[in-house]
Amino acid sequence: PPARTVAEACMCCFWTMDTAPVCLDLMVGRPMDHEPSRARCTGTRTEADVASSACGRAPSMTNDEAKILEAKLAQVSEENRKLTEMIAYLYGNQVSRQSPDGEGQPRASTAASPTPPASKKRSRDSMDTSHSCDVEISNRNVGTGEAEHVDVDSPLSNGTCRRIKVKKVCTRIDPSDTSLVSAKSQWRKYGQKVTRDNPSPRAYFRCAFAPSCRVKKKVQRSAEDSSVVEATYEGEHNHPHPTRAGELPSCATQGGGSVPCSISINSSGPTITLDLTKNGGGVQVVDAGEAQPDMKKVCREVASPEFQRALVEQMARELTGDQKFTDALAAAILRKLPDY
DNA sequence: TCAATTTGACCCCGG
DNA sequence: CCCGGGGTCAAATTG
Numbered sequence: 001p002p003a004r005t006v007a008e009a010c011m012c013c014f015w016t017m018d019t020a021p022v023c024l025d026l027m028v029g030r031p032m033d034h035e036p037s038r039a040r041c042t043g044t045r046t047e048a049d050v051a052s053s054a055c056g057r058a059p060s061m062t063n064d065e066a067k068i069l070e071a072k073l074a075q076v077s078e079e080n081r082k083l084t085e086m087i088a089y090l091y092g093n094q095v096s097r098q099s100p101d102g103e104g105q106p107r108a109s110t111a112a113s114p115t116p117p118a119s120k121k122r123s124r125d126s127m128d129t130s131h132s133c134d135v136e137i138s139n140r141n142v143g144t145g146e147a148e149h150v151d152v153d154s155p156l157s158n159g160t161c162r163r164i165k166v167k168k169v170c171t172r173i174d175p176s177d178t179s180l181v182s183a184k185s186q187w188r189k190y191g192q193k194v195t196r197d198n199p200s201p202r203a204y205f206r207c208a209f210a211p212s213c214r215v216k217k218k219v220q221r222s223a224e225d226s227s228v229v230e231a232t233y234e235g236e237h238n239h240p241h242p243t244r245a246g247e248l249p250s251c252a253t254q255g256g257g258s259v260p261c262s263i264s265i266n267s268s269g270p271t272i273t274l275d276l277t278k279n280g281g282g283v284q285v286v287d288a289g290e291a292q293p294d295m296k297k298v299c300r301e302v303a304s305p306e307f308q309r310a311l312v313e314q315m316a317r318e319l320t321g322d323q324k325f326t327d328a329l330a331a332a333i334l335r336k337l338p339d340y
Numbered sequence: 341t342c343a344a345t346t347t348g349a350c351c352c353c354g355g
Numbered sequence: 356c357c358c359g360g361g362g363t364c365a366a367a368t369t370g
Contacts, residue, residue, distance in 0.1 A: 189345060191363060204362070208344095218362095 187217055198223040210239040 187205035194201045200221035207213035215235040222228035319325050 190365095192346070193361065193363095196360065202361090 195220070200226065207237060210237075213238050 186208050188208035189203055189205050191204040192201050193204070198220060200223070202218055202220040205217040205219065207215040215233065215237050217234070218232040220230055222230055
């Protein structure tokens with residue numbers, strides 16, 4: 001519990017469980033709203049201390065000290081930014097290999113400016129989902145589906161490269177099940193076409209969350225086996241993956257008041273958010289609704305007492321091994337002590 | 341009334 | 356240049 005009010009940082013760590021990536025956000029505390037005693041700042045200074053000092057809350061500080069601290073703060077911020085980008089990039093790569101629909105966090109590389117379209121491209125081009133010469137097609141093993149992985153290069157005639165992120169997913173479903181074909185919820189259907197080589201119509205979907213998002217999906221039953229649905233995902237989301245309605249309910253609505261920890265499940269993997277600023281404890285799995293079967297299995301595992309215990313132990317190991325955290329914890333405890 | 345889906349027409353590209 | 360097919364648009368339809 002003391003940790004709730006200590007660290008100023010939000011720490012993230014990622015690890016893989018089975019096939020699903022798990023994002024762990026530890027929202028450890030809010031900045032202290034009262035000034036720490038100068039006498040207690042004699043030890044290792046936390047970033048928060050640096051920040052608060054840099055904000056001029058230490059009137060006796062010299063300009064040189066302030067400049068040094070500002071530079072230090074800027075350096076730490078830059079490091080933090082780079083680490084965040086790296087995590088996003090690594091996580092994006094992982095998602096691109098593991099998520100059946102690629103709805104995960106956009107990769108850092110998405111920010112790269114796209115090469116202008118080559119010569120013969122449609123003007124109303126909606127094909128600007130392509131930004132590289134890598135075409136990744138992966139048939140993942142979903143349920144009883146077949147699995148294969150293919151990489152295709154797609155250079156342009158003018159010698160430049162464009163990046164097209166394409167995933168192909170084969171899923172075996174009950175023939176009467178139209179859930180995937182209709183693909184409601186986060187995809188908006190904008191067209192349907194019967195193609196020459198397949199009697200089943202091909203449905204075209206766009207991301208329904210953001211109009212500017214260029215991600216597309218094509219869904220069509222296999223010509224050979226109508227129980228197999230092939231979904232092709234093209235492009236990357238250019239927006240954070242939104243939470244579904246009710247996925248992250250207000251802490252106050254949960255039993256006994258606030259919930260310090262919640263797990264949101266989406267197709268790119270469950271996200272565990274630990275908000276240690278709240279009272280109480282426990283882990284809650286929220287909305288595994290459309291999760292894949294293996295995802296649901298992961299959800300059950302995540303919700304299990306064994307996993308929670310392991311999670312707490314893992315967190316404890318990570319936190320106690322973090323010098324900054326322990327320093328901040330000690331400082332916070334000192335601040336919390338009555339001024340005798 | 342509004343949002344989502346359907347569906348015929350159109351556009352673009354490759355052969 | 357023509358034609359066929361895939362992909363997209365947008366008006367009509369539906370819930």
